[in-house]
Amino acid sequence: MSNIKEIFASMVFNDAVMREKLPKDTYKSLIKTIEDGKELDITVANVVANAMKDWAIEKGATHYTHWFQPMTGITAEKHDSFITPVGSNDVIMEFSGKELIKGEPDASSFPSGGLRATFEARGYTAWDPTSFAFIKDNTLCIPTAFCSYGGEALDKKTPLLRSMRAVSEQAVRVLRLFGSKTSQVVSTVGAEQEYFIIDKKLFDKRKDLIITGRTLFGAKPPKGQEMDDHYFGSIKPRVKAFMAELDEELWKLGILAKTEHNEAAPAQHELAPIYGSTNLATDHNQLTMETMKNVAARHGLVCLLHEKPFEGVNGSGKHNNWSIATSEGVNLLEPGETPAENAQFLLFLCAVIAAVDDFQDLLRISVASAGNDHRLGANEAPPAIMSMFLGDELTAILDSIEQGTAYDPHTESVMEIGADVLPKFAKDTTDRNRTSPFAFTGNKFEFRSVGSAHSISGPNLTLNTIVAEELSRIADKLEAAVDSGEDFNKAVGKLIRDIYKQHKRIIFNGNNYSDEWIEEAKRRGLLNLRTTPDALPYFVSEKNIAMYTKHKVFTEMEMHSRDEIHMESYCKVMNIEALTMLDMAKKQVVPAVMKYIRALSETAVAAKSIGIPADVECELAAKLSSLAGELHDSIGALEFAVNESHKYTDSYDLMFFIRDEIIPTMNSVRAAADELETMVGEEYWPFPTYDALLFNI
Numbered sequence: 001m002s003n004i005k006e007i008f009a010s011m012v013f014n015d016a017v018m019r020e021k022l023p024k025d026t027y028k029s030l031i032k033t034i035e036d037g038k039e040l041d042i043t044v045a046n047v048v049a050n051a052m053k054d055w056a057i058e059k060g061a062t063h064y065t066h067w068f069q070p071m072t073g074i075t076a077e078k079h080d081s082f083i084t085p086v087g088s089n090d091v092i093m094e095f096s097g098k099e100l101i102k103g104e105p106d107a108s109s110f111p112s113g114g115l116r117a118t119f120e121a122r123g124y125t126a127w128d129p130t131s132f133a134f135i136k137d138n139t140l141c142i143p144t145a146f147c148s149y150g151g152e153a154l155d156k157k158t159p160l161l162r163s164m165r166a167v168s169e170q171a172v173r174v175l176r177l178f179g180s181k182t183s184q185v186v187s188t189v190g191a192e193q194e195y196f197i198i199d200k201k202l203f204d205k206r207k208d209l210i211i212t213g214r215t216l217f218g219a220k221p222p223k224g225q226e227m228d229d230h231y232f233g234s235i236k237p238r239v240k241a242f243m244a245e246l247d248e249e250l251w252k253l254g255i256l257a258k259t260e261h262n263e264a265a266p267a268q269h270e271l272a273p274i275y276g277s278t279n280l281a282t283d284h285n286q287l288t289m290e291t292m293k294n295v296a297a298r299h300g301l302v303c304l305l306h307e308k309p310f311e312g313v314n315g316s317g318k319h320n321n322w323s324i325a326t327s328e329g330v331n332l333l334e335p336g337e338t339p340a341e342n343a344q345f346l347l348f349l350c351a352v353i354a355a356v357d358d359f360q361d362l363l364r365i366s367v368a369s370a371g372n373d374h375r376l377g378a379n380e381a382p383p384a385i386m387s388m389f390l391g392d393e394l395t396a397i398l399d400s401i402e403q404g405t406a407y408d409p410h411t412e413s414v415m416e417i418g419a420d421v422l423p424k425f426a427k428d429t430t431d432r433n434r435t436s437p438f439a440f441t442g443n444k445f446e447f448r449s450v451g452s453a454h455s456i457s458g459p460n461l462t463l464n465t466i467v468a469e470e471l472s473r474i475a476d477k478l479e480a481a482v483d484s485g486e487d488f489n490k491a492v493g494k495l496i497r498d499i500y501k502q503h504k505r506i507i508f509n510g511n512n513y514s515d516e517w518i519e520e521a522k523r524r525g526l527l528n529l530r531t532t533p534d535a536l537p538y539f540v541s542e543k544n545i546a547m548y549t550k551h552k553v554f555t556e557m558e559m560h561s562r563d564e565i566h567m568e569s570y571c572k573v574m575n576i577e578a579l580t581m582l583d584m585a586k587k588q589v590v591p592a593v594m595k596y597i598r599a600l601s602e603t604a605v606a607a608k609s610i611g612i613p614a615d616v617e618c619e620l621a622a623k624l625s626s627l628a629g630e631l632h633d634s635i636g637a638l639e640f641a642v643n644e645s646h647k648y649t650d651s652y653d654l655m656f657f658i659r660d661e662i663i664p665t666m667n668s669v670r671a672a673a674d675e676l677e678t679m680v681g682e683e684y685w686p687f688p689t690y691d692a693l694l695f696n697i
């Protein structure tokens with residue numbers, strides 16, 4: 001491996017490069033524009049663009065693109081070369097400030113959820129200078145926001161940036177009251193990415209993996225993950241080579257890939273980066289997913305990012321570690337050393353507690369997808385019920401504050417907000433519970449319900465905004481208390497008590513996988529939105545529209561458009577899965593079974609002709625034939641249901657039809673086919689089975 005120091009961020013036009021390549025004045029104006037969040041002046045942009053182009057060409061780039069994150073959840077780019085003709089025979093390499101700041105891709109081929117009907121089909125991309133330009137595949141990529149001409153967000157970056165502004169504004173209001181001079185607060189994220197690696201030759205033989213990213217058939221292999229021998233196990237050489245190259249590619253892009261290890265399931269792995277601002281972490285996670293796929297291909301491997309590639313084997317998620325810090329780098333969710341810091345910590349903690357409780361629905365929706373429905377609540381990932389883990393010690397402290405009792409029975413002293421410090425609690429006692437969807441891990445929260453294939457923009461813009469909302473309520477109350485001359489510490493203490501009392505039902509430190517929790521959560525009145533169709537209708541409730549529009553993260557129209565896209569995308573994914581399943585069942589599974597029955601029958605005839613009774617052959621053929629009959633019936637039922645589903649014009653109704661009719665029928669098709677797989681001769685089975693896929697690298 002080459003020198004890490006040399007390659008790290010070598011493909012990024014970052015602050016150090018800008019400082020070196022830009023005239024001093026230009027650099028200063030650019031930084032000021034970034035800090036103020038203003039539009040970039042065209043004369044400055046021209047100079048920046050030119051320097052960027054020269055730097056990129058030096059690194060071998062020939063093209064540039066505005067790199068954006070439309071609602072498809074993946075990134076989009078449209079490449080243009082730097083070439084500009086001069087005269088009839090010559091070209092020069094050009095890149096103007098205008099081309100840097102603004103692009104005009106045709107918006108009509110991207111999901112707009114109805115916004116297109118009201119607005120022009122054209123959209124534009126605008127450089128987000130808080131995210132550095134980088135070079136990928138000889139192309140200078142400029143991270144951009146993607147909006148319609150009316151200014152409506154058509155992407156995942158715009159609302160994320162708006163939510164960062166919202167949480168900053170409200171957190172600063174609260175911090176002011178504590179005497180802080182901070183002018184900006186940044187939400188930070190470290191997204192641990194899980195994925196599967198399988199052999200490309202086997203992948204290519206499975207239409208379901210190729211088309212849907214997951215297996216729609218597959219009997220349980222003789223060995224799964226029951227031996228627990230994969231987690232942190234030694235990494236196989238082919239995978240190791242892949243990881244080494246992946247790290248190098250990510251480092252070039254300035255992505256701080258830090259740890260890589262095997263995960264719980266066979267063939268499953270995880271990559272954890274070092275955290276950064278939510279915006280950058282989101283860009284980086286998109287790039288990480290893309291790079292994983294590309295590098296795997298170079299090694300004859302395929303990287304599966306689907307939440308549930310294999311039934312009966314743990315699925316993949318993304319642990320989204322989230323916190324907020326001042327721009328000076330002070331983590332606001334870090335318990336403090338002084339009484340004042342502690343009061344502030346507890347108040348920010350309470351804001352998160354209230355946010356998760358008040359907006360359980362939005363958090364649940366932010367991780368809802370057809371893929372993640374296989375995972376949440378399947379005793380391998382958190383349940384669909386949102387709750388939070390604080391650990392016994394922190395919970396005990398909050399309980400004692402609420403009740404005005406001693407948190408430590410030995411000292412009998414009652415904690416006074418603003419006068420006492422929190423007792424030190426060991427960090428690892430905070431991270432024991434792996435079953436909680438939302439766990440406090442000492443100085444940050446880990447949101448564990450996020451799906452492996454998701455863009456982390458949605459979960460983080462939700463977190464940022466709901467916490468902004470609670471902070472704004474807190475700031476309103478505290479500002480009023482201060483104005484009316486109340487004692488500040490007393491007011492903070494009362495607020496912490498009130499919030500905790502009102503929202504403590506959301507705290508659960510026990511086993512989230514247990515049936516008792518489902519019952520208990522119901523008693524507490526918590527939502528249990530088991531599937532995507534159950535969750536999505538909550539998005540555009542009055543409460544949620546009021547919250548998002550208040551903080552200017554979404555307009556009401558944008559919310560309706562996103563709701564429509566979310567429902568549509570669920571329906572489309574399920575429709576594709578159902579059609580792929582039918583295709584494989586009819587054209588591959590049934591013919592394979594017939595072929596085997598025929599072989600058995602021919603053997604039976606041959607055996608009988610020489611006087612052998614052939615009972616086994618006959619019995620087996622009869623059993624297979626009867627099971628094939630069940631499969632055939634289920635295929636018929638699924639075909640009927642799919643045809644029925646095509647009559648629906650409204651995504652809302654369609655998604656419930658899918659939940660209630662299509663999915664159960666798909667399950668019957670699979671059950672029959674999987675049972676057949678266990679009986680049909682290996683050489684007859686039309687595609688690689690689970691043992692080959694999972695253990696063959």
Ligand code: ADP
Pocket residue numbers: 188189190191192272273274275276321322323324331431443444
């Ligand atoms: P684990 O015990 O889960 O490995 P770590 O503390 O190593 O926990 O962190 C896991 C992830 O959380 C890493 O990606 C790390 O960069 C990230 N992380 C740590 N501190 C913060 C923070 N303040 N904000 C956001 N993410 C953070």
Ligand code: MG
Pocket residue numbers: 192319446
């Ligand atoms: Mg972790």
